[in-house]
Amino acid sequence: MVHPALDMYHYHVWANSVIMDRLLELPRDIYHKEIQSGFSSVAKVLSHIYQVDHxxxxxxxxxxxxxxxxxxxxxxxxxxxxxxxxxxxxFVNLSDQWQELLASIEDIDQVLVVENPYAGRLETTVAETLLHVATHGAYHRGNIATMLRQMGHTSVMQDYGLYLYQK
Known part of the structure; x- marks a missing residue:
């Protein structure tokens, strides 16, 4: 059985692909279009998700x-x-690198010590980090769904439940 945190990471990769495929169906100008929202464009949101994944x-x-x-x-x-x-x-290239890295880790529940320059020391695990990456992405894909509605377009289902049905 796949570790639940690994499955959540796989969901994250799947959901990123689903939302980007939807964006590819829409007029090209909406990707960089400036709007009033938490982020000023869809491009900025995807860039942010990518940066955090990286x-x-x-x-x-x-x-x-x-x-x-x-x-x-x-x-x-x-x-x-x-x-x-x-x-x-x-995103595809980065997820391939993630997959290679994760395959090389013997125990994703191993402790990982992170010194955050703003928040201090955190003892976490690789598994918890995967959960963070997945939930962070889900939150911001929700931003994209809202932005699409603001611009007069529908989004696409990208729920974990749908992922489970489709895998």
Whole structure:
């Protein structure tokens, strides 16, 4: 049986793909269109999800949180400027790297000590980190669904329950 945290990560990858596929069905201009919302464009939301996924990938790979954050957040403007097709490819490549990394970890319940430059020391596990990545992504995909409605478009179902039916 797959560890529940690994399954949640697989759900995250699936849901990212589902929302990006929906975005690819819509007029191209909505991806970078500026709107009044928590984020000013869908591109900014996807860039943020990507940056956080990248940050935690680097932390689990052995970088300090400070190093990982600095590197990942330097990517922000570059990632945000990409087309939707390019950002989807970036997500696919990053999830492939995640899969390779996770396959190399013998125990995802092993303790991971993270020194957050803003919040201090955190003792967590790789599994808990995967849950964080998945819930963070779900929260912000909800932002995208709301933004699409604001622009007169429907979103798409991306619930965990649907993932379970489709896997």
């Amino acid at each position: 940050t935690w990938f680097e932390i689990i790979s052995g970088k300090t949180m400070k190093e990982a954050m600095e590197h990942s957040f330097q990517l922000g403007p570059e990632v945000e400027a990409k087309s939707l097709e390019e950002i989807k490819n970036r």
